[in-house]
Amino acid sequence: MGPGPVNAHPRVLRAMSADLLGQFDPEMTGYMNQVMALYRPIFGTQNQWTMLIDGTARAGIEAALVSLTAPGDRVLVVNFGRFGLLLTEILGRIGAVIETVEAPWGETVPLEAIAEAIARVQPKVVATIHGDTSTTMAQPLDGLGDLCRAAGALLYVDATATIGGMEIASDRWGADIVTGGLQKCLGGPSGSAPITISDAAAAHISARRHVERGIRRDDIRDGNGVRIGSNYFDLAMIMDYWSEKRLNHHTEATSMLYAARECARVMLGEGLAARYARHAAAGRAMTAGLRAMGLTVYGDDRYRMTNVTGVLIPEGVDGERVRTAMREHFEIEIGSAFGPLQGRIWRIGAMGYNAAKHKVLLTLSALEACLRSEGFSLPAGEAVTAAIATWDA
Amino acid sequence: MGPGPVNAHPRVLRAMSADLLGQFDPEMTGYMNQVMALYRPIFGTQNQWTMLIDGTARAGIEAALVSLTAPGDRVLVVNFGRFGLLLTEILGRIGAVIETVEAPWGETVPLEAIAEAIARVQPKVVATIHGDTSTTMAQPLDGLGDLCRAAGALLYVDATATIGGMEIASDRWGADIVTGGLQKCLGGPSGSAPITISDAAAAHISARRHVERGIRRDDIRDGNGVRIGSNYFDLAMIMDYWSEKRLNHHTEATSMLYAARECARVMLGEGLAARYARHAAAGRAMTAGLRAMGLTVYGDDRYRMTNVTGVLIPEGVDGERVRTAMREHFEIEIGSAFGPLQGRIWRIGAMGYNAAKHKVLLTLSALEACLRSEGFSLPAGEAVTAAIATWDA
Numbered sequence: 001m002g003p004g005p006v007n008a009h010p011r012v013l014r015a016m017s018a019d020l021l022g023q024f025d026p027e028m029t030g031y032m033n034q035v036m037a038l039y040r041p042i043f044g045t046q047n048q049w050t051m052l053i054d055g056t057a058r059a060g061i062e063a064a065l066v067s068l069t070a071p072g073d074r075v076l077v078v079n080f081g082r083f084g085l086l087l088t089e090i091l092g093r094i095g096a097v098i099e100t101v102e103a104p105w106g107e108t109v110p111l112e113a114i115a116e117a118i119a120r121v122q123p124k125v126v127a128t129i130h131g132d133t134s135t136t137m138a139q140p141l142d143g144l145g146d147l148c149r150a151a152g153a154l155l156y157v158d159a160t161a162t163i164g165g166m167e168i169a170s171d172r173w174g175a176d177i178v179t180g181g182l183q184k185c186l187g188g189p190s191g192s193a194p195i196t197i198s199d200a201a202a203a204h205i206s207a208r209r210h211v212e213r214g215i216r217r218d219d220i221r222d223g224n225g226v227r228i229g230s231n232y233f234d235l236a237m238i239m240d241y242w243s244e245k246r247l248n249h250h251t252e253a254t255s256m257l258y259a260a261r262e263c264a265r266v267m268l269g270e271g272l273a274a275r276y277a278r279h280a281a282a283g284r285a286m287t288a289g290l291r292a293m294g295l296t297v298y299g300d301d302r303y304r305m306t307n308v309t310g311v312l313i314p315e316g317v318d319g320e321r322v323r324t325a326m327r328e329h330f331e332i333e334i335g336s337a338f339g340p341l342q343g344r345i346w347r348i349g350a351m352g353y354n355a356a357k358h359k360v361l362l363t364l365s366a367l368e369a370c371l372r373s374e375g376f377s378l379p380a381g382e383a384v385t386a387a388i389a390t391w392d393a
Numbered sequence: 394m395g396p397g398p399v400n401a402h403p404r405v406l407r408a409m410s411a412d413l414l415g416q417f418d419p420e421m422t423g424y425m426n427q428v429m430a431l432y433r434p435i436f437g438t439q440n441q442w443t444m445l446i447d448g449t450a451r452a453g454i455e456a457a458l459v460s461l462t463a464p465g466d467r468v469l470v471v472n473f474g475r476f477g478l479l480l481t482e483i484l485g486r487i488g489a490v491i492e493t494v495e496a497p498w499g500e501t502v503p504l505e506a507i508a509e510a511i512a513r514v515q516p517k518v519v520a521t522i523h524g525d526t527s528t529t530m531a532q533p534l535d536g537l538g539d540l541c542r543a544a545g546a547l548l549y550v551d552a553t554a555t556i557g558g559m560e561i562a563s564d565r566w567g568a569d570i571v572t573g574g575l576q577k578c579l580g581g582p583s584g585s586a587p588i589t590i591s592d593a594a595a596a597h598i599s600a601r602r603h604v605e606r607g608i609r610r611d612d613i614r615d616g617n618g619v620r621i622g623s624n625y626f627d628l629a630m631i632m633d634y635w636s637e638k639r640l641n642h643h644t645e646a647t648s649m650l651y652a653a654r655e656c657a658r659v660m661l662g663e664g665l666a667a668r669y670a671r672h673a674a675a676g677r678a679m680t681a682g683l684r685a686m687g688l689t690v691y692g693d694d695r696y697r698m699t700n701v702t703g704v705l706i707p708e709g710v711d712g713e714r715v716r717t718a719m720r721e722h723f724e725i726e727i728g729s730a731f732g733p734l735q736g737r738i739w740r741i742g743a744m745g746y747n748a749a750k751h752k753v754l755l756t757l758s759a760l761e762a763c764l765r766s767e768g769f770s771l772p773a774g775e776a777v778t779a780a781i782a783t784w785d786a
Contacts, residue, residue, distance in 0.1 A: 005644050008413050016409040016648055020401050020582055022726040054584055055448040055625065056643040062625045082607030089605045090624045134607065183644055189413055191447060191584060191646025212482045214475030214527065214732055230623060231483045232448065232455045248731070250449040251398050251576055253584025255409055256649065333415040338641070339607055 001363045002335035002349050003133040003308045004161065004184035008259075009353045012188045015262035016255045023252050031261060032242060032252065038264035039194050041272065042163065042186075043178055045170040049197035051242045052260055054253040057160040057181025059233070060193025062090050064156050064177040067205045067235035068125050070226040071095030076123035076153070078109050078139060081132030082338045083158060091127070094229055099123065105135045105340055106299040111143055118151045126155050130178075131162035134338045136310040136347060137303050138162060145174015154201055160184065163194065164267055165279040165307040165351055176201035182256075185279065185307055187352030188263040192256040195235075202239060209236035215248050280306045282350035282360050285387040289364040290348075292386035293371070293378045298345045307355060310337070310345045314376055319343055322370045330366040357391055394756045395728035395742050396526040396701045397554065397577035401652075402746045405581045408655035409648045416645050424654060425635060425645065431657035432587050434665065435556065435579075436571055438563040442590035444635045445653055446626070447646040450553040450574025453586025455483050456626035457549050457570040460598045461518050463619040464488030469516040469546070471502050471532060474525030475731045476551060484520070487622055492516065498528045498733055499692040504536055511544045518547050524555040526577075527731045529703040529740060530696050531559060538567015547594055553577065556587065557660055558672040558700040558744055569594035575649075578672065578700055580745030581656040585649040588628075595632060602629035608641050673699045675743035675753050678780040682757040683741075685779035686764070686771045691738045700748060703730070703738040707769055712736055715763045723759040750784055 021028035032051070039050045053060045065087070069075055075096045077087045080103040091098050101117035103109045118126065126148050131138040141157065148155040154176040159168050165185025170178045176198040182188030197205070208225035211217070220240060228234045232250065240247035267275055283306035287297050290311045298310030313319040319336065323346070326332045335347035348367075350360055364383040371378060414421035425444070432443045446453045458480070462468055468489040470480045473496040484491050494510035496502045511519065519541050524531040534550065541548040547569040552561050558578025563571045569591040575581030590598070601618035604610070613633060621627045625643065633640035660668055676699035680690050683704045691703030706712040712729065716739070719725045728740035741760075743753055757776040764771060 002415055005413055005416060005647060008648075013410045013412070013648075017406045019406070020398055020576075022395055023398060023583075025720070025726060055452060056646055058643045059448060059452075059625050062623065066623075085607035086605060086624070089607075093620060093622050093624055181644070183413075183647075189646060189648035190416075190644040191649045212479060214478040214482075227486060229486050230455065230459075231479075231486055232452050233625075250451045251574070251583040253449055253582060253649075254398065254576075255401075255406075255582035255652065256584045256646075259648065327418070333418060 001354055001359065002333050003347045004349060004351055005190050006184065006349060006351045006354045008189055009187040009263070009266050011266055012259050012262045015258040018258050020254045024246060028254065029246065031257060035257060035261050035264070036242065038261060038268065039196065042168065042264055042267060043170045043196040044168050044172060045196050047170065047196045047198055049202050049239055051195060051238070052257060053193040053195055053238070054250055054256065055193060056190045057179065057183070057193050060179030060181065060195050061087070061158050063233035063235055064179050064195065065090050065127065066094050066230045066233050067208070067228050068154055068156060068177065068201065069094050069096045072097060073124045074099065074121055075125045075127055076101060076117055076121045078114060078126065078128035080108055080135060080137055080139065081105055081129065082134035083129045083132045087127045087129070087158070106137065108137050108139045108300070108303045111140070114144065115147050118147055118153065122151065123153050126153050128157055130157050130159040131166065131305040133161045133308050133347065134341065136299050136305050136308050138166060138305045140303070141173040141175070149174060154204065161308070162305065164263070164275070165355065166305065167276055170196050182260055182263050185352045186263040187266065188259045192253065192260045194260060197235065205235045206239070211237065211247070217247070220245060220247060279350065279355045281391050282355040283307060283309060284393060285357070285360045285391045286348060286350055286364070288390035289360070289383035289387035292382040293368060307351045308347055308349045310347050312345055313343070317371065317374050317376050319346060322374060325370040325373065326366055332363055332366050361387055394747055394752065395726050396740045397742060397744055398583050399577065399742060399744045399747045401582055402580040402656070402659050404659055405652050405655045408651040411651050413647045417639060421647065422639065424650060428650060428654050428657070429635065431654060431661065432589065435561065435657055435660060436563045436589040437561050437565060438589050440563065440589045440591055442595050442632055444588060445650060446586040446588055446631070447643055447649065448586060449583045450572065450576070450586050452626070453572030453574065453588050454480070454551050456628055457572050457588065458483050458520065459487050459623045459626050460601070460621050460628035461547055461549060461570065461594065462487050462489045465490060466517045467492065467514055468518045468520055469494060469510055469514045471507060471519065471521035473501055473528060473530055473532065474498055474522065475527035476522045476525045480520045480522070480551070499530065501530050501532045501693070501696045504533070507537060508540050511540055511546065515544065516546050518549060520549040523550050523552040524559060524698040526554045526701050526740065527734065529692050529698050529701050531555060531698045533696065534566040534568070542567060547597065554701070555698065557656070557668070558748065559698065560669055563589055575653055575656050578745045579656040580659065581652045585646065585653045587653060590628065598628050599632070604630065604640070610640070613638060613640060672743065672748045674784050675748040676700060676702060677786060678750070678753045678784045679741060679743055681783035682753070682776035682780035685775040686761060700744045701740055701742045703740050705738055706736070710764065710767050710769050712739060715767060718763040718766065719759055725756055725759050754780055
């Protein structure tokens with residue numbers, strides 16, 4: 001019950017035991033096409049280029065940024081937590097000129113502040129996190145795409161911590177690239193990063209295409225743009241691999257593709273609305289239960305993510321001892337925190353397969369027991385009562 | 394029966410269905426330590442830093458090259474096939490100054506030629522493929538590390554196509570970084586890249602360490618070297634993640650780690666010598682069978698890889714029709730070829746779980762049937778007889 005990775009759905013685990021296929025076997029390329037179709041509704045998009053990057057969620061972020069950005073390009077980063085900082089770290093290595101528009105940890109950045117920063121910076125790319133698990137805040141994104149388009153900038157959104165649990169509305173947001181990971185609300189293992197790319201971004205990236213000498217073909221021409229700074233993360237070549245051209249690039253990670261496909265099938269079977277409502281109920285119940293224990297929930301209530309809840313470690317309680325007791329007595333893992341929040345909050349997730357009433361209630365019961373054994377005084381049993389009452393609210 | 398990816402070992406497929414673990418759960422970090430220990434004998438090394446990169450084999454190559462090389466560094470690439478070209482493509486994007494020492498496709502580069510090139514180029518890094526599946530040639534590497542060390546260069550070897558099937562002797566070769574993949578002779582799925590790093594290379598890389606702002610700690614200091622050009626492939630941070638410091642970087646791909654661990658356990662259970670002998674027998678039998686059919690095996694016999702055999706498509710035979718018939722009638726996939734060999738040879742693998750007597754014999758039988766139905770005249774039944782006779786030779 002941490003902020004991810006979390007338990008995978010049993011169907012996803014089983015899917016990975018299927019026999020492998022050759023990478024250009026028609027059955028395999030059929031599965032690749034299915035994955036493209038299955039992830040479009042999950043990303044809230046009609047984008048043709050909706051596929052997987054073979055690596056963890058962080059690989060998806062770097063593929064997006066290195067393919068969008070050339071050295072010297074101005075990039076505006078919307079920064080409200082550790083993962084906003086990660087965007088600046090990745091962009092710094094690409095050689096981008098980075099400007100940021102910031103909010104204190106625990107808050108989000110107002111759209112007006114982003115608009116002012118865009119006017120000031122004149123960026124080629126605006127990059128933001130959707131939900132930053134380090135602070136448990138979700139940045140509102142409606143309207144941001146319009147601002148970017150008016151300024152001639154492309155918009156990148158990292159949705160690793162929200163995809164599968166909160167609505168991803170790539171087209172409505174006007175986002176040009178959105179990336180995610182399986183290991184949080186999609187209920188799969190880390191190691192595959194779903195990505196969607198708008199036609200505008202695809203055109204921008206294809207203009208930077210540079211096909212490897214060993215596999216050049218007459219029907220695929222190099223672009224005039226600056227060559228992308230990474231071969232592995234070259235989205236132009238990866239799009240050619242996922243297209244009907246099937247230009248060889250990496251060898252698709254077959255078992256992880258099976259996992260990504262099954263994550264999407266489980267999600268679409270449940271239904272998007274039902275799934276988001278389930279995560280919202282879990283977050284609401286967790287919050288009510290923590291407050292009923294007398295604990296203080298972290299961050300601005302209006303913008304808190306539904307699938308991970310930060311809670312202040314009470315004074316006099318050793319946060320790491322409680323986490324260890326949770327794991328050793330109850331086999332339940334809750335998260336510590338990064339940077340300025342380290343030692344100040346726990347982060348308790350309810351993501352994907354774990355966003356279930358019984359798991360929320362068991363976690364609250366276990367936390368209550370561990371806090372009592374640390375000598376923390378609380379109203380016994382109130383947390384579970386409050387959580388049950390709130391689940392269906 | 395292509396040049397990889399191939400069928401995975403059933404134990405490896407089953408290992409991926411195991412429940413996930415939190416990335417800092419002691420059970421999980423215990424498995425990470427086991428993986429480090431299990432891959433040392435497979436790489437033929439005592440290197441402390443022996444671990445996994447979360448991505449396909451190509452991710453391992455890029456992680457090695459971007460961490461060893463800074464823009465402007467001179468790098469000598471030993472180039473005898475498509476994957477030598479891939480090294481130059483990756484290095485070009487890093488901004489390295491690339492020089493090559495070449496052999497025609499189907500041959501390898503003599504050690505004396507490499508020595509002359511090192512003297513001429515004075516490289517900081519020498520990079521080579523071990524076995525290049527595009528040409529089926531294996532570059533001899535004994536003595537190359539000594540040449541590099543004498544010239545003050547670090548040696549990188551890509552062993553993707555040989556690891557698990559031919560001896561990898563990282564320490565004896567004097568290689569500073571060797572990388573591989575699971576999807577060929579290790580008998581696993583694509584998506585995890587084993588890597589080993591010498592102490593000298595680790596020191597070089599750690600001098601380029603740059604810890605992300607969101608997770609800096611007092612006990613981990615940045616180095617003075619040029620920052621590594623990729624965050625995802627920053628081996629300094631990845632070593633810190635796999636070390637007892639457990640500095641957060643990516644979220645380890647748990648299911649792929651289970652797969653990599655099981656690949657190694659299967660291999661060490663069989664025994665290194667037995668495993669290499671099995672691949673050698675398979676390659677010998679495949680070669681004998683193809684020749685008994687009257688076909689011409691491609692490349693210099695002295696340096697051919699044991700686990701993939703190139704064979705010329707006979708005149709008047711449509712290579713793609715034969716491949717399609719093999720797949721549609723027999724469910725057996727054999728490989729086409731790249732670049733100058735496209736349409737000229739097939740590449741027939743016998744890798745990992747597929748390096749078995751019955752699979753070699755079934756493949757030869759199927760190929761014989763498909764060639765006969767294309768009107769190619771051959772001595773019926775001789776291939777299998779020759780292969781059986783040669784298996785135990």
